[in-house]
Every structure is written in structure tokens, then in C-alpha cells.
Amino acid sequence: MTKKCLPVIMTIFLLCGCMSHRNIEQLSLVVGVAMDITPKIEPKTGKNQLVLTHQTLTETESGNMSSSIPYKNITTAGPTVHEITRNISLKSDPIYSQHQRALLIGEKASKTIPLDALINQFVRDNEIRRSSLAFVTKGDAKDVLTIQGMSVPPVNLIYELVYNKFKTNKILNPLTMGELSAKLKTDQSFLIQRISKIKNSVELDGAAIIKDKKAKFTLTQHQVEALTWLTGNIKGGIIYGKHGPYPFSYEIGDVQQDVKARIDSNHSVHFDINVQTSGRLSEDWETSKQALAASNVKKTERKIEAIIRKNAEKTLRLLQNNYKADVIDLHDYVRIHHPHFWKKHQHEWDEIFSQSTINYHVHVQIKDFGTQGRD
Amino acid sequence: MEQSQSQSSKLLSDFYAISIISSTMLGVGLLTLPSSITNQTNNADGWIVLIMDGLLFIGIVLFLVWMVKYFTISCMFDFTQEVTGKLIGNIFNFAIVVYFTSVASFEVRAMAEMIHFYLLETMPIELIILSFILTGVYLITGGIDSIGKVMALCFPVTVIILLILYLLSIGMVDLKNLQPVLADGFSPLLAAFTTVSVSFLGIEIIVFLPKHMKNKNHLRKVSIIGFSIPLLLYIVTYVLVVGALSVPEVKTTVWPTIEFVQTHEVKGIFFERLELFLLIVWLLQFFLTFVMYFFLAVSGFKKIFKNRSTTNIIFLVPVLFMSSLAPKTASDVSNYSTVLGWAFLVTFLVIPLFFSMLMKMKKVVFK
Numbered sequence: 001m002t003k004k005c006l007p008v009i010m011t012i013f014l015l016c017g018c019m020s021h022r023n024i025e026q027l028s029l030v031v032g033v034a035m036d037i038t039p040k041i042e043p044k045t046g047k048n049q050l051v052l053t054h055q056t057l058t059e060t061e062s063g064n065m066s067s068s069i070p071y072k073n074i075t076t077a078g079p080t081v082h083e084i085t086r087n088i089s090l091k092s093d094p095i096y097s098q099h100q101r102a103l104l105i106g107e108k109a110s111k112t113i114p115l116d117a118l119i120n121q122f123v124r125d126n127e128i129r130r131s132s133l134a135f136v137t138k139g140d141a142k143d144v145l146t147i148q149g150m151s152v153p154p155v156n157l158i159y160e161l162v163y164n165k166f167k168t169n170k171i172l173n174p175l176t177m178g179e180l181s182a183k184l185k186t187d188q189s190f191l192i193q194r195i196s197k198i199k200n201s202v203e204l205d206g207a208a209i210i211k212d213k214k215a216k217f218t219l220t221q222h223q224v225e226a227l228t229w230l231t232g233n234i235k236g237g238i239i240y241g242k243h244g245p246y247p248f249s250y251e252i253g254d255v256q257q258d259v260k261a262r263i264d265s266n267h268s269v270h271f272d273i274n275v276q277t278s279g280r281l282s283e284d285w286e287t288s289k290q291a292l293a294a295s296n297v298k299k300t301e302r303k304i305e306a307i308i309r310k311n312a313e314k315t316l317r318l319l320q321n322n323y324k325a326d327v328i329d330l331h332d333y334v335r336i337h338h339p340h341f342w343k344k345h346q347h348e349w350d351e352i353f354s355q356s357t358i359n360y361h362v363h364v365q366i367k368d369f370g371t372q373g374r375d
Numbered sequence: 376m377e378q379s380q381s382q383s384s385k386l387l388s389d390f391y392a393i394s395i396i397s398s399t400m401l402g403v404g405l406l407t408l409p410s411s412i413t414n415q416t417n418n419a420d421g422w423i424v425l426i427m428d429g430l431l432f433i434g435i436v437l438f439l440v441w442m443v444k445y446f447t448i449s450c451m452f453d454f455t456q457e458v459t460g461k462l463i464g465n466i467f468n469f470a471i472v473v474y475f476t477s478v479a480s481f482e483v484r485a486m487a488e489m490i491h492f493y494l495l496e497t498m499p500i501e502l503i504i505l506s507f508i509l510t511g512v513y514l515i516t517g518g519i520d521s522i523g524k525v526m527a528l529c530f531p532v533t534v535i536i537l538l539i540l541y542l543l544s545i546g547m548v549d550l551k552n553l554q555p556v557l558a559d560g561f562s563p564l565l566a567a568f569t570t571v572s573v574s575f576l577g578i579e580i581i582v583f584l585p586k587h588m589k590n591k592n593h594l595r596k597v598s599i600i601g602f603s604i605p606l607l608l609y610i611v612t613y614v615l616v617v618g619a620l621s622v623p624e625v626k627t628t629v630w631p632t633i634e635f636v637q638t639h640e641v642k643g644i645f646f647e648r649l650e651l652f653l654l655i656v657w658l659l660q661f662f663l664t665f666v667m668y669f670f671l672a673v674s675g676f677k678k679i680f681k682n683r684s685t686t687n688i689i690f691l692v693p694v695l696f697m698s699s700l701a702p703k704t705a706s707d708v709s710n711y712s713t714v715l716g717w718a719f720l721v722t723f724l725v726i727p728l729f730f731s732m733l734m735k736m737k738k739v740v741f742k
Contacts, residue, residue, distance in 0.1 A: 098648075126492050130638045178638045182624035332551050339558030 027096040028056040028074065028088070032155030034141035035118060036106035042079045048112065051077045052084045053142045054095055055155050071153040073146050081121035097127045101159045103134050103177065104195065106141035110208065110215035116184040123181045130178030133162065136208040136215055138196035149200045158195060161204055169228040169237035169252065170221045171204055184213055187347050189325035191227075194218060211325045211350065223318070226311035229362070230328045232257025232275055238282075241307045243300050246286035250304050253279035253367065261333040263341055269356035271330055275308075278365040297366050304364045312360055319353075326353035386589040389597050391523035394530040395584070395667065396601025400577035401533070401608070402664035403485040403712070406657060408574050408609060409616040409631040415567035419553045419622050422613050424564045428571040429606040435724065436578065436602055440595045442731050443585055450586040451727065452678040458730045458737065465679045467726065472675035474718045476691065478576065479668035480699035481711055483507055486661035487699070488708060489630065493654055504699050511666045512688055515673060519587045522670055526663055533656040537608065540636050540649055541615055547638055548618035573716035574609055577664065578602055579723035583671055629705070669695070 034053040042049045053075045074092055078084035088095050103122060105115070122128050135158065137144050147154050162174040172193045183190045189211040196205040207224050208215040219227065228234050234255040241248060260272040281300065319325055331349050335342045345352055387395065412421035448454045451471065456464035487503040495503065514521060581598045585591050616635045617625050625631050636650045669691065676687040702708045 130634055176638060178620065178624070178634065182621045185623035185627070336551065336554040339555045343558075 022096070026093050028054065028072075028093045030054050030056050030095050030097045030100050031071070031153055032102040032104065032145060032158075033100065033122075034104040034106065034137070034145045035109050036140045036142050037109045037112060038077060044079060047079075049077050049079065050081065050084060050109075051075060051142065052081065053145050054085075054088065055145050055153055056095065057153065073142075075142060081118075085121075097125070098129070100128050100132045102132060102155050104141035104144055104158075105134070105136045105192075105215075107137060107139055107215070109141070110136045110210075112214070114213040115180070115210060115215075116213055119177065119180060119184075122177060128177065130176060130181075132177050133159065133174050134177055134180045134192060135175075135195050136192050138194060138205060138218075144195055144197050144202055147197060147200060147202065154202055158202055158204075161202075162193065166235040167237070168225075169234045170206075170225045172207055172224065172228075173233060183210075187349070188331055189327050189350055190329075191219070191224075191327045209323055209325050209327055211323070217323050217325070219315075222311075223315050226315040227319075227328060229275060229308050229312040230273065230316060230360070234277075239304055239307055241303055243296075243303050244286070246284065248281060248285065248300065249283035250300075250364075250366070251280045251282040252277060259330065259333045261330070261337050263334075263338050267341075269334065269352055271333070271356060271358045273358065273360050275360075275362045276365075277308075277362070278367045281366050281369050284369075292369060301364045301366055304366075305362050308362045308364070309360060312362070316358060316360065320356075320358070321354065324350050324354040326350055330356075330358075385518065385520040387519065387523045387584075387587050388589050389593050391527045392584060392588050392593075392597045393601045393604075394527040395523055396578065396580060396598065397604045398526040398530050398533075398660060398663040399580050399667045400575065400602070400605040400664075401660045402482050402577065403661065404574035404576065405605075405608060405612055405660075406489070406630050406632045408571075409613050409620075410625050410628050411570050411573075412567050412613065413617060413622055413625045415570050416559075416563040417622075417626075418559055418563060419617050420557060420559070420564060421567060421571075421617065422553075422610050423557070424567045424571050425574075425606070425610050425613060427564070428568060428575075429610075432572075432575050432578065432606075433599065433602060436581065436598050437595065439582060439727055440598055442727065443582060443594060446731060446734055448582065448585065449591075450584075450678075451582045451730075452675050453586070454582075454734075455726075455730055456678070458734050467730075468675055468679050471722055471726070472672050472679070474715075474722055475668045475672040475675065476694060477698065477711075477718070478715055479665050479672060480695045480701075481708075481715055482661055482665040482668065483695065484699040484702060484708055484711075486658065486665070488705065489633075489654070489661075490658070492630075493633065493650075501696075501700065505696060507662060507665065508692055508695055508699075511662065511669050512692060514666050515670050515688060516684070519670065522663075522666055523587075525666075529656075529659045529663060533660055534604070534608070536652050536656045540653055541611065543649065544619070544636055544638070545615065547635070548615055549621075550618060552618050552621040553614065569716065572720060573712065575602075575606075576715065576719045577605075577667075579719060580667065580671065582723075582727050583674075 032055040034055070036051040036053070037048040038051055040049050041047065053073050056072050056074060058070060058072050074088055074095075076084045076088055076091075078087055085095055103119065105118060109118065119134070122132075123130075145154055150157070162171060165171045165173065172191055175192055180192070189209060191207040192210060192215070193204060194206050194208050195202055197203075204221075206218055206220045209217040209219065211217070225237070228237075232255055234252055237252045239250045239252065241250075254277065256276040258274045258276075260274075262270040262272075264270070281297070316328075319327060326349060330353060331342070331346075334349075335346070409421065412424060413419070416424065442448070446454070452468050455467045458464065459467070483504050486507065487500050490503050491498070491500050514525060578598075578601075581594065581601075585594055588594065588597070612632055616631050619635050619638060620628065620631060628634050633650050633653060636653050637648075672691060673684055673687045676682070676690070677684055680687075702711050
């Protein structure tokens with residue numbers, strides 16, 4: 001009896017297969033999503049219509065790699081994010097977001113709709129990973145994804161670019177969807193990396209300041225660079241300047257930052273930011289022997305300090321006076337070292353930040369000169 | 376004599392007993408604990424509550440172990456009958472069995488919710504529940520011996536995989552999210568005290584376990600180790616998860632630990648998606664917790680009705696199935712767990728204390 005039953009039981013296991021399977025050819029594998037809005041008002045929600053552009057990977061025909069484009073963009077308009085993603089099923093294979101790498105929010109959308117509303121569905125959804133990155137774009141996000149003539153999907157290029165942080169300090173730390181969602185839960189301002197379309201390609205182009213959950217202002221690449229000297233969040237980069245008639249480059253090595261927050265009896269806040277950096281004089285157009293003399297090196301160090309301080313203080317004034325947005329996370333030091341003050345004033349922090357006094361000190365040490373050392 | 380010989384071979388060695396205690400404690404708690412504690416404290420001091428509450432529970436465990444030894448309790452089900460007689464004892468036993476059944480069905484439901492959300496979206500939840508209950512039945516028919524073996528096999532694997540996942544994700548942690556320490560004083564800690572206690576659900580089995588242990592004298596060692604491993608995992612989990620996700624984010628997340636592991640991505644390795652491993656091992660832990668409670672419920676009924684295990688299993692399967700489907704929404708499930716938290720404290724503390732006091736009085740009066 002048992003012998004007869006066994007094959008039958010085994011066939012049950014072999015035949016039942018996978019209940020929730022989906023064929024991979026019939027899925028639109030989403031790598032990135034662009035979010036824009038139309039000027040038209042949707043009557044039901046009373047808001048502008050959303051336009052989502054999903055960048056999906058398609059199979060390449062073998063042997064014909066160069067001519068075929070390995071990706072496809074699907075643009076759909078609708079009132080809410082989830083409604084749109086479901087409507088895609090009307091015209092193509094249902095989208096599959098497990099491999100989504102980036103979310104690009106268009107300039108107009110990020111200025112009119114609070115970001116926490118825009119990303120709400122992405123954060124709630126179980127499919128989309130918290131590790132996918134968030135960006136804002138200059139102009140419509142759709143234009144960035146639909147750049148013609150690129151050999152790789154634009155999303156993949158963007159995804160690679162953000163990891164170049166150790167080469168230049170004009171890039172911010174990648175902001176994941178999870179971190180974005182966490183930051184939007186507080187009242188504090190923060191930065192999102194901005195991307196713009198250049199001819200036939202994309203470029204990481206400064207940052208957008210998110211204040212009151214909307215993209216209010218933008219910073220240029222140069223301002224972002226100066227700003228990293230305020231946060232101390234630098235992995236690498238170059239400072240160039242001139243000593244006398246000779247241009248030079250200083251390659252940033254190690255950067256250490258120390259911030260002291262002090263609160264007066266009259267509730268004014270003071271910060272002392274101390275930055276210590278050491279690095280390499282990697283290029284110097286003064287090739288004479290005394291260029292490497294100790295006194296000369298000291299002079300160059302002071303010169304670099306002056307350059308850093310000037311730029312940092314300029315950006316700081318901009319943040320304090322014009323934008324009134326603490327995007328350099330000074331509030332962390334108040335939150336940690338003055339919790340009671342923070343509890344009372346966290347909702348009006350940007351205002352307090354704009355009125356606080358901030359002293360900035362930087363100390364540069366040139367450690368070496370590349371392969372051409374001292375004689 | 377022959378009877379006892381075959382009996383003793385089926386008793387649990389120390390390692391098995393430790394695995395049973397730890398596996399029973401590790402269940403839904405580890406996946407949801409960071410958010411449930413943070414919702415109470417409103418700051419990142421949850422780890423302090425965990426340590427304080429953990430130490431308190433170690434104290435209670437030591438006391439219970441001493442009591443078990445003092446009154447030579449082999450199983451709470453027997454002890455209640457011994458103290459108050461068959462009828463009243465059985466009424467208490469019945470209440471305990473109801474509690475065990477509820478915990479078992481809760482674990483099944485929580486597990487099914489997780490599977491439904493992360494793994495099998497289109498599969499009907501009833502089917503998930505039923506397949507787990509039936510798998511549980513298969514394991515229970517083997518008795519405590521088989522359950523212990525499965526736990527001893529799975530538990531070390533779970534701990535190792537969990538620690539590897541944590542080690543890989545440690546880069547996401549920002550200590551700034553855990554500061555400032557004790558900024559709001561101690562009052563939020565008290566608010567979280569009962570919430571934390573719920574995470575220790577499972578430790579009550581130490582008053583049911585001695586019967587099945589080979590070395591009953593080792594109960595103290597076994598209980599402390601069995602309790603400390605999950606406690607340490609809880610503390611580590613809390614620190615890592617809150618450190619990585621930050622307080623405001625953790626508060627709103629349903630499965631913070633899974634989200635934490637998900638935030639990290641290993642680049643260039645075939646296994647980019649690490650949370651898969653967490654889901655796999657945690658599925659096992661859910662299952663083992665469920666099986667242990669199921670087993671205790673069955674053995675409780677066996678004591679009350681003096682019938683065969685099989686009858687009780689057949690009776691309990693539909694009961695478990697129905698009661699695990701009873702909560703309609705996700706918030707019902709979490710309310711369910713709050714009620715169970717109180718029932719846990721009653722079974723773990725009130726009942727053993729109450730009966731021990733009665734026993735003591737009895738001894739004094741009859742002497």
C-alpha cells in the first residue's frame with residue numbers, strides 16, 4: 001500500500017509548482033521612476049495631475065546589442081501614484097519594482113507638492129526598496145530619463161555617479177528613500193542631490209534645499225563644495241588657488257570636524273566649527289627648489305585655509321540670511337547636547353539658526369607632495 | 376523500570392533545553408520591538424529599558440527556579456492539581472491552555488501577515504495558516520524530543536545568520552540617532568516597561584520544562600542562558616535598528632527590523648537582497664514558537680482530560696485555525712498582542728506565585 005501511494009504523493013509535490021510565480025519576460029523591471037506634474041488640475045483630488053515615467057529594462061536581442069536600446073520609458077498620467085502604476089497594466093506588462101534604483105522628482109513637482117506626500121506610496125509599498133536613491137532634477141524629471149543617444153539607461157549612470165564622492169566634494173552623500181522618509185518626518189531642512197540634463201547625458205548639478213517639505217531653493221555645484229566644508233563630510237576633492245603668480249592644487253585627504261554648540265542665557269545659540277584637514281600638494285606650477293621650503297609650504301597652507309574659509313563663510317551667510325535653512329545639520333549638536341532647548345524650539349529651528357552666531361575655523365596641513373618629495 | 380528507561384532517553388539535555396527556551400522567546404518580538412518600544416518612549420533610550428527590564432526578569436527567573444526546586448515542581452499543570460486538587464487545578468490549567476492556544480494562534484497569524492506582505496502576495500492567508508498548522512502537527516506528534524531536536528538544529532543557525540546580517544548592515548548605523556541618552560529622564564522608560572515585558576513572552580515555559588529535562592538541577596543555568604541570548608539579541612537589534620532608521624522613522628514602521636536589513640545592499644554579490652535570509656530564518660523562529668505553544672496546549676489538555684495527544688491535536692487544529700483568523704485587520708492583530716502581554720504576566724508570575732503561596736500555607740498548616 002505504502003509503496004503504491006508514495007509515487008502518487010511525490011507527483012503532487014512535483015506538479016504543484018510555484019503558486020505566485022510570474023514569468024520574468026512578462027515583467028517590466030523598473031530601474032527608475034521620474035515624477036512630474038502637469039499644470040492641469042484634476043477635478044477629483046483638486047490637485048495637479050501626476051505624470052510618472054517608469055524606466056524599465058528590456059531584453060536585448062543577442063548579437064544586435066549596439067543598435068537596440070536596452071531600456072524603455074513608460075509615461076503615464078494620473079491622480080495618485082498607485083493609481084498610475086496600476087494603469088500601466090492597461091498598456092504594458094505590470095511593473096515590478098523590486099529593483100528600482102532611483103526616484104527622480106521634477107523641479108515643478110518638488111516645488112508645489114510636499115515631498116512626503118509624493119513619496120508616500122513608495123515608502124509604504126513592500127516592493128520598493130528603502131535603498132533606492134532619491135534626487136530632484138532641474139526641469140522636468142521626465143526629460144532626464146528620456147535623454148536620447150545614451151548607451152546605458154540614464155538611471156544606471158546616475159546610480160554609478162553618486163559613488164564618485166571620493167573623487168570630488170561637489171557630490172552629496174547618496175540619500176536613500178528610507179533616509180528621505182526619515183528626514184521628512186521631522187521639521188528640519190535638508191538637501192537633495194540635484195541632477196540636470198546636459199547634452200546627451202546627465203550631470204550631478206548642485207543640490208535642492210528642502211524646507212517645509214518642498215524644494216524651495218537650489219545650490220550650485222560650487223556652493224555644495226563650500227558647504228561640505230561646513231559639514232566636514234568630505235571623502236576627497238581638490239582645492240585650487242594661486243600663491244604668487246603660480247597656480248596650485250591641493251588634494252584633500254583626511255578631514256576632521258568638531259562642532260561646539262553653546263546656548264546663552266538669552267537663548268541665542270553659538271556654534272564653533274573647527275575643521276582640521278591634511279592632504280597633498282598634488283600640483284604646483286612653481287617648480288623652483290624653494291617651492292618645497294618649509295616657509296613656503298606654510299604660506300601655501302594659510303592660502304588654502306583662506307580659500308576654504310572664504311567660500312564656507314559665503315555659503316553660510318547665504319544659508320543663514322537668504323534661505324534661512326539649516327541644511328548643514330547643526331541642529332544635531334543642539335539636539336544632542338541641549339535636549340531641553342531642542343525640545344522647546346525644534347519647530348522653529350531654521351529661524352533660530354538664521355540668528356545664531358557661527359564661528360568657523362579651519363586648519364590645513366600639507367602632509368606630502370606626491371612622489372616628488374623634499375630633497 | 377523499563378518504562379522509565381525509555382522515558383529517560385527522550386529527555387532533553389541542557390543544550391536542547393536552552394534552545395527550546397530561546398527559540399520560544401524569539402518570535403514576532405524581534406521584528407517589531409524597536410517600533411513598539413520607541414512609540415512608548417518617544418526617544419532612543421529603549422535599550423536602557425531593555426537592559427533594566429531584562430535584569431528584573433532575570434531576577435524573577437532566578438526566583439521561579441528556586442521555587443521550582445523548593446516545591447519540586449516538575450510541571451505547572453501537575454503542580455496546580457497537587458495544590459488545589461483535581462477540579463480547581465484543572466480550571467486553572469484550562470485557563471493556561473487557553474492562553475497557550477491564543478499565543479500559538481497569534482504567532483501563526485503574525486507569521487502569515489509577514490509572509491503575505493513580503494513573500495507570497497497572492498496566496499490566500501488561510502492557506503498559509505493551514506499549511507503551517509499542519510506542519511506543526513507533524514512535528515508535535517514526535518513529542519518534545521523531536522521538537523527539541525529541531526530547535527537545537529535551527530536555533531544556532533538563526534543566531535549566526537542574524538549576526539552576519541547585522542554585521543553587514545552595521546555601516547548604516549549613525550550613533551547620532553541614539554543620542555542624547557536619558558535626555559527626558561526616567562519617566563518615558565517606565566511607560567515602555569510593560570511593552571518591553573511582552574517581548575519576553577516565552578520565558579514562562581521554564582515552569583513547564585523541568586518534567587522534560589534530563590538534569591533537573593541544571594534548570595537555573597539553562598534558564599539564565601536561554602533567557603540571556605534573546606535578551607542580548609533584542610538589545611543589539613534595538614541599537615542597530617534605531618541607530619540606522621532614526622526615532623521618527625522607526626515609530627511609523629510596522630516591521631522595523633526587516634526594513635533595517637533592507638536598507639543595506641551588498642553590491643556586486645549575487646545575494647543583493649539580504650532580507651531574504653532574515654525572512655527565512657525568522658519564518659523558522661515563528662514556526663518553532665508556534666509549535667512549542669501548540670505542544671504545551673496539547674499536553675495541558677492531556678493532563679486535564681487524561682486522554683491521548685492525538686485527540687487533543689485533532690481538536691486543537693480547527694480551534695487554532697479559527698482563532699488565528701479572528702483578528703480582521705492588522706491593528707486587531709497588534710491589539711491581540713497587547714492582551715497576550717498581560718496574560719503572559721499572569722501565567723509567568725501570578726499563577727506560580729499564587730500556587731506556591733498556597734502550597735507553603737498547606738505545608739505549614741498540615742505540619
